[in-house]
Every structure is written in structure tokens, then in C-alpha cells.
Amino acid sequence: MSVIDRIELYLVRTPLPAPHRPSWIPGTVREHVSMCVVRFITDDGIEGWSGFPASGRERAGLGDPLAALFLGLDVDDQEALQERILIMAAGGSFNWWIEPAFWDIRAKAAGVPLYRLLGGDTSRIPLYASGGEIKDTGARREEAERRFSEGFGTMKIRVHDFDESVDIEHISDIALHMQGRMRISVDVNQAFRLTTNGDAPLWSLDRAKRFVDAAADVGLAWVEEPLYGDWHNAMAELTSYSRVPVAGSELHLMGYAELERMISMRCYNIYQPDAMWVGGVGHVMKVAGLCRERGVRFTPHCWSNGFGFIVNAHVFAASGFAGEELFEYPIAEPGWVPEARDMIFTQPFVHRDGWFDLPEAPGLGFEIDQDVLSRYGRCYFKASRREQHWMPEALSYWV
Template sequence: MQITDIKIHIIKIPLDKVIHFAWMPGKNIKEYGFTLIEINTDEGITGYGTSNLVGDNQVATSIKALYKEFLMGKNPFFVESYLRPFSLMKPFGAPPWALSQALWDIIGKAANQPLYKLWGAERDKVLAYAAPAEPRTPEQTKEVMNRYQSDGFKAVKLRLHGMKISEDIDLVQSAKKVVENKMDILVDANQALKFPTPLPHPHWDYKRALETAQELEKLKVFYLEEPLPMYDFDNLAKLNGEIDMYIAGGECNMGLHEFKILLEKNCYDVIQPDASLSEDLFQIKNIAALTMAHGKLFMPHTWGSGLNLFSNLQVALTVPDEYSPYFEYPYDYESWKVELTQKMILNPIVPDKDGFIHAPSQPGLGFELDQKAIKKYTLENY
């Protein structure tokens, strides 16, 4: 089998409702964009992958310049030998992780098996936690918790974006009053990496992170995500050493070597790589193995296109429940709906009434793409 072509689709989907992401204060999100990679072979098998970098021609140009000529005519089964040299480079514009997804998608389809089975399945379902996008008041949070509880979720993640600690604690207390001990509460401070935005971000230094974590611990919060900048290894390790509650992070880190540092320094209890942001897809599986070897939890970050959720799920299904109790499910019932995030997928993943998401049965990454939707929402092709 040989690679015959690599196509890059810049996807832009207009939104019916403006979305306000908690991690981008004051910014009005009016469209949903990502880069879709399509790799064709001489045996008629096509693989797809996606970049979490919002679709634009810089991403496409980078992929064409760095990878396309390099991969043409080669056997997709040798994916690791092609992509590993790039894993330490952090190439400008677009890392090769989307190509990795597409190549592994081809391998799974050629074997007629979903990837989690090829890699050694541990389970075929996992509990999802709902991960809404928008910031809310304590009163609005009560409604959110009631809704997610009725949907069957056993856990929900809240966005902590108050300018004061008291504002964040009030938010969590409101949620706890609704669910009592029937659901786990996870919280995300989004401090690892900050985007330039119209309104200021709350700034967490070590003192703010420690004091907030101490209060959250009293409320029996499951974990605190990204309480400090992504490379503040020493303070992350110090915080983790002083707090019994789980500290989570890693979605913004890139390369197996960075996750090795996070684990060896004991920065996090919960490691959260992302197949579109962090590493080659199979290296994400290696990160999972390294995480378990350190006695930590593996709960990948899955925000981005719905295709990315499928990619991370394939890895998570090779990890046992005790090391991966929940799987992130991006879902905001008012705005970030399944009909949007998985708009181009004919077999969307939806949690069942008990809060589980199940393994897709299709081979490769497991999704079936709507070719009409690709054509409709493609802004540019490369």
C-alpha cells in the first residue's frame, strides 16, 4: 500500500448562536473551524485526521511544506518511523498529529478493526463527564447541574473564571447543593495557556492556586485542572504535594518528553494529553502507559472537532477503569451541542442514559464522515 495524495480541507461552520468560551473572556465566537486532513492510498483506503488549530491557510501551508512531499509514495503502516523525528521539533504552524490520526485510520481500516482492538482493548465503554464551554453564574450553574444530572452524567466540569476566589467557591457550592453526593464535580481554571482576549483573564499565582485548592478540597471536588502555567513545573509539583485532591493538566504540553517531566516531577495526578495537540496518536498510548507506571490517572483532553473525540477515545479504551475513570465529553446543551461538534459525523457518539459512551464499531478511528457536509463547509482545499 502506498500514499497517493494528501488533501487538506479548511472547515468553517457558522454558528446559530454566538458562543462565549470561558477561557476567552469577551470574545464572541461566531464560527467553528478546524483543519481536516485526508490521506488517500493506491488501495482505495482513505484516512482522516484533524488539527485542533482553527482552520486557516497557515496550517495547510505548513502541512504541505513540511510533510506532504515527505510522505508521498510511502507505506502508511510505517507511521511511527515517519512522524517520530518531528515529535521533538514542535514545527511551526502545524504539528503532524493530524497526519498521525489519518495514517492510523488507514491502518485500522486495512485491518478492518477499530484501533482500540488492534492495540489491545481493555474495555468497550467509559463513563463520560460533561464539559460545558461557557462561564455561568452560581444561579445558572444550578440549572446546568439539574440538566446534566437528568441526562445521565455522573460528573460535570465547571469553569472557574471568577476574579476573586470567593466567586469560584460560590459557583462550586451552588453545584454541590443541587447534586449533593450523586455526581462528581471537576473544575478547570484554564491557567496553563492564555489567549489574547478583549477582557482580562483571572490571574492565578501560586497563592491563589493553593488557597482555591484548599477550599475546593473541603467541598470534595474530584480534581482541579490547570491551576498554573504549563511550564511552571516546580510550583505545580509543590501545589500537588500540599493538596490531597487531584491536580490535573497536560493538554497544552507537547511531546513525550514533556509528559515525562510532568510525571517525574509529580506535577499532576491526572494526565490529559490530546491526540490533536500533544503527540502522535500512538505516542498518546505510550503516555498512557507511562502515566499508569507512575500510578497516575489518564483522562485525555478531547476539545476540538468531534473527530478528535473519536481519536482520544480509541486510546482511552485501552486503559483500565481504575486508571481512567472518566472521559471528557465536550457538551454545552445551550450552545456546544452534539449537532454542532459532530456535525460532519454520520455516527455521532452520544452518552447512554447511565452516562457511558460506547466504543464505535467501525474500523480505524471509528467515525463515518458525511461527504456532503465536508463539501458544504469546506472554505478552502489544499
């Protein structure tokens, strides 16, 4: 039996080459990839890593509960792991993102990449290009032409205007411009509202119906998150009504239990849970199995950071859907590019002609660049089964 012997927490802020304006957080300009990173070390010396977006010091107090709940835990006790993450949630802090670090350890101990440990045999997965910013029609045409020239056959755009006619004009323009060459999908970011820095529209069911009608008329591949995340009945009504596939489910924090209910209700045609938010690798693999059983589609969301990308890529490769669906490849030049997103790793995760080859190294398949971690990160908490230390001076890095 291998148990967690040590824990380390880091705050990391690596620079972007240009500002990034994520469509789902109106008014926000990102100049860094900001993360809370965890390192678990077992009593036999195996490391497991994971990292989650951090807008500031909101996880500064995470060390004490991690130490109390996970030091001494058997790394193979998945039920206990999930239960303890839920104990943290009962205290007001959802942290499914730490669960993949345990899978990193398990796969390393087995000497195989995670997707193989999960039962997958597909190491090469097809991608769609996923843009993350609002653009005018001219800039979006240029973006689509670049992605097409790089080998992508499908691109996801974003629309997010208070005037619904503007959104419909944008999907129509790009779909017609790329007609016969590239399929277009769209994410309208309605499932949750991040309005700290700017307001955002909240769509009604009627507006969503008008939009999916327009999307079907121009042949979009799917429409993503057209309604607020808790409106399950309205989602099911919209999906039943729509002539274009409706997708979503990336941030349903209760994981499998909630998604099982949503799948039974036929809330979506395509389910996109992200293992960093929605129950970890364990829950999302169960969701994939249920999607297969119920005859609905599955492909994970992965717009967060390099940890989120590679964790969900392993899940997708093992899900059984890699021969039928496309996996998300986030790119929003010039700011959000894989080389910058993945600076914490010794090698970025980049596509080749619209495909991604999963790493064959054991575990999640990356190595942390210790020079980058030292330059752009600060360890603010360390604990072992014998002692623990807070480094509050490290938190001044985030002032």
C-alpha cells in the first residue's frame, strides 16, 4: 500500500506573450497563466501533480484541510479520496482538481500513461480548434483561415452580445465564409455568469430557441451552453426543440450524480464535463460510460490551463469516443497559445495537423520545469506526516 506522505502547494504566475480577453469573463484582461499547483508525494517517493486556475489568493488557506484529509491516505482508495473532496466542499470549497494528481501517481506506479491505466488504447486523438475571445467578423474570418491551414476541420467561436441580432450575424458570417471547408460550432457562455469585471447577457429560453434556429439554418456543428446551468427543464425543452446539437455540462460541480440526472432528462445532446471541476477523472469516466449506454455524445471541456488540457485528453482517449468525436484544443492568439499556457512543463502540448498525440511517459506524461517553477512560482505550504509549514511571505507574490 502506498500512502500520501508529503504535500506542497504553490502559487504560479507565468506570463502570456500578449493580453488575453476570455469571452466568459467580460471585461477581464489576462496577462498571466495564474494557478494554484499541488504536489503530492507518496511514502515510496512517487509524485503526483495538478494545477487549477487562481485569480488571486483564494486558495491561500487550502493547506490545512489538505494535510488533515489526505496525509496518510492510501492513493488507491478512490472512494475515500472522493469522500474527502466532498468534505472540503461541505466547508465551501470544491476541489475536484486535486483528484487527477492521485491518478498521476497510480499511473506512474503502474508504469503506464494514464489513458492506458483507464483502459484506453488510442494514443492519437482528433481535435477541434477552440477560440476563446470575442472577435469582429473580419478577425474571425482570419482566425478560421489560420486554423484551417493548420489542419483543423472544425472551429468553435464565441458570441456574447446583448443584441441577439449581432450574435446571429456573427455565426452566419463565419459559417457561410467557411462553408464546404470547415465546420463551425459556437459557445455562448450562458451556463454560468462571471460578471465581476463586466456585465453579460442572460438568455431566456425564447432567445435560445431563436438562436438555435439560426444556427441550424447555417449548418453549425453544435451550440454550447445556451442556457443557465441550473435550468435543467428549460435545457431539456431546448434540446428537444433544436435542429442543431446542444452541448454543455463543463462545470456541474456535484459531478456524476447531477449529470446522471441531466442525461436522464436529455438536457443535452453532447456532454462536456471537465475533470478539473466535475468530479475528477473518476466521475467523468463514469459519465462517459453512461453517455455510451444512453446513446448521447461525449467530449470533455478543457479550457483552463495545461494541467486541465492533458488530464481531459487522457480521459477522452480512454472514453471510447475518440473515434467518433473531437477533443477541444484551446487557442486564442496572440495571447493564449500552448507554449505560454504550458510554460510550467518542460514541453508544451501542441497539435500536429489537427491531431494530438498523447505522451507515452507514465502518469499524466509531463515533467515540471523546475527553473520556471522557481522563477514564477512560490511554495506557500508544505506538510508531511511529521510536520507542516506555512510560508506566508510567499503570498506577497500575489499582491
